[in-house]
Amino acid sequence: MRISLTVNGKPVSGEVEPRTLLVEFLRNQLGLTGTHVGCDTSQCGCCVVHVDGESVKSCTMLAVQADGCSVTTIEGLAKDGELHPLQRAFNEHHGLQCGFCTPGMIMSAADLLQRNPDPTEHEVREWLEGNLCRCTGYHNIVKAILAAAQSMRAMAKAAE
Amino acid sequence: MYAFEYFRPTTLAEAAQLLASNPEAKLLAGGQTYIPTLKQRLAKPSAVIDLGRIAELRGIHEEAGGLTIGAMTRHAEVASSPLVKRVIPALAALAEGIGDPQVRNRGTLGGSIANNDPAADYPAAVLGLGATVRTSKGRAIAADDFFTGMFETALEPDEIVTAVHFPKPEKAAYAKFPNPASRYAIVGVFVAKTASGVRVAVTGAAPCVFRATAIEQALEQVWSEASIDGVTIDPTNLNSDIHAQADYRAHLVKVMAKRALRAAG
Numbered sequence: 273m274r275i276s277l278t279v280n281g282k283p284v285s286g287e288v289e290p291r292t293l294l295v296e297f298l299r300n301q302l303g304l305t306g307t308h309v310g311c312d313t314s315q316c317g318c319c320v321v322h323v324d325g326e327s328v329k330s331c332t333m334l335a336v337q338a339d340g341c342s343v344t345t346i347e348g349l350a351k352d353g354e355l356h357p358l359q360r361a362f363n364e365h366h367g368l369q370c371g372f373c374t375p376g377m378i379m380s381a382a383d384l385l386q387r388n389p390d391p392t393e394h395e396v397r398e399w400l401e402g403n404l405c406r407c408t409g410y411h412n413i414v415k416a417i418l419a420a421a422q423s424m425r426a427m428a429k430a431a432e
Numbered sequence: 433m434y435a436f437e438y439f440r441p442t443t444l445a446e447a448a449q450l451l452a453s454n455p456e457a458k459l460l461a462g463g464q465t466y467i468p469t470l471k472q473r474l475a476k477p478s479a480v481i482d483l484g485r486i487a488e489l490r491g492i493h494e495e496a497g498g499l500t501i502g503a504m505t506r507h508a509e510v511a512s513s514p515l516v517k518r519v520i521p522a523l524a525a526l527a528e529g530i531g532d533p534q535v536r537n538r539g540t541l542g543g544s545i546a547n548n549d550p551a552a553d554y555p556a557a558v559l560g561l562g563a564t565v566r567t568s569k570g571r572a573i574a575a576d577d578f579f580t581g582m583f584e585t586a587l588e589p590d591e592i593v594t595a596v597h598f599p600k601p602e603k604a605a606y607a608k609f610p611n612p613a614s615r616y617a618i619v620g621v622f623v624a625k626t627a628s629g630v631r632v633a634v635t636g637a638a639p640c641v642f643r644a645t646a647i648e649q650a651l652e653q654v655w656s657e658a659s660i661d662g663v664t665i666d667p668t669n670l671n672s673d674i675h676a677q678a679d680y681r682a683h684l685v686k687v688m689a690k691r692a693l694r695a696a697g
């Protein structure tokens with residue numbers, strides 16, 4: 273089947289089998305290998321991307337289901353060579369060790385911050401229910417997300 | 433995953449026709465249960481009929497004082513809906529507790545009840561509130577007749593859930609003891625005081641959601657936590673697995689019922 277969608281702001285199209293997962297299309301056909309696959313039970317969240325602005329597990333969606341949609345992956349977060357505040361905060365606050373879970377963590381957190389720009393620590397931890405990290409113990413991930421939230425609020429205020 | 437044909441109808445009539453003419457076809461809603469099943473090669477459908485683009489299956493509206501929710505309405509929409517929070521807040525709270533945010537952004541009401549996982553949350557609300565399941569065959573199935581066994585429902589193979597109507601209760605709440613990894617219910621109890629009496633539905637504890645009639649009778653007499661203390665839950669037909677033994681589940685039924693009662697007020 274032929275599908276056409278927008279990925280990181282650019283129109284793309286491709287030929288896929290109905291059973292092709294969205295994550296397989298992104299990684300194998302578009303070469304966007306920032307989106308990871310960490311499990312086959314839909315539990316780890318390494319594969320989180322945004323589809324029409326909402327975070328979803330790209331391993332639990334068929335590519336054909338994203339036909340006509342707008343998809344954002346970790347590669348689409350930086351703007352004009354500037355890292356996204358979440359990417360910067362993960363770097364500054366040591367929010368990663370091996371980095372395998374990081375793209376999913378950041379895409380999931382970006383969805384949280386667009387819904388709730390000022391989350392409490394508890395809200396951040398609850399939101400990360402679907403993102404597993406085998407290295408960090410989550411502490412610095414939570415710290416990074418709270419710091420990014422703060423800097424994004426400051427940026428929004430400065431832009432007013 | 434085995435190969436399959438893919439259909440994406442835009443009307444319910446078209447979906448029903450496709451399902452009727454392809455006996456080996458399966459419906460795809462949010463995919464949060466069915467895609468993992470396909471990935472593990474536990475299913476081999478000839479075709480997958482995606483309900484995702486059928487607008488008439490989606491949405492929440494007020495009807496006869498209660499709520500009617502389309503089958504393809506996602507858990508996240510129910511959780512954040514101001515209308516649900518106003519009319520049946522217990523339902524919004526239940527939806528907010530399903531899985532994780534990404535599962536809630538895709539998973540649907542219709543998919544959850546059609547699947548009837550023994551540990552799923554929505555069946556407890558549908559049974560606890562005495563809701564009615566509407567289908568593509570024009571049937572309105574009472575919750576008491578809908579959930580027939582483990583992963584079994586009253587749906588015919590070529591029947592599609594279109595919506596669920598929930599009457600407004602006087603009071604209601606849901607409490608669950610979640611599996612810490614998946615958030616599925618080890619035991620979940622939905623308690624409601626309705627126009628037709630007290631209803632208490634239990635999920636997670638047995639092969640299929642059921643009504644705890646002993647607790648219902650006790651609460652019918654006195655709506656208080658103390659009433660629940662006097663009830664005995666028989667563990668004989670409850671589940672024992674790596675997560676919990678049957679007698680522990682029986683104990684949790686009472687604890688969760690009390691927590692739900694406290695939340696209902």
Ligand SMILES: Cc1cc2nc3c(=O)[nH]c(=O)nc-3n(C[C@H](O)[C@H](O)[C@H](O)COP(=O)(O)OP(=O)(O)OC[C@H]3O[C@@H](n4cnc5c(N)ncnc54)[C@H](O)[C@@H]3O)c2cc1C
Nearest residue numbers: 461462463464465466531539540542543546553593615616
């Ligand atoms: C990591 C994870 C955690 C989860 N945690 C929980 C939890 O805590 N509590 C909980 O309740 N659930 C949980 N779930 C399951 C989730 O709620 C699913 O979304 C739900 O069980 C199925 O809904 P779906 O829309 O995804 O259906 P699908 O997976 O698309 O379909 C499920 C089944 O229902 C059939 N079907 C779908 N729609 C209809 C319809 N309208 N009419 C007739 N048949 C239909 C399909 O053919 C299929 O057999 C979890 C899932 C995951 C992956």
Ligand code: FES
Nearest residue numbers: 310316317319331
């Ligand atoms: S790869 Fe683990 S949830 Fe998608």
Ligand code: FES
Nearest residue numbers: 369371405406407
């Ligand atoms: S940094 Fe290694 S899994 Fe999270």
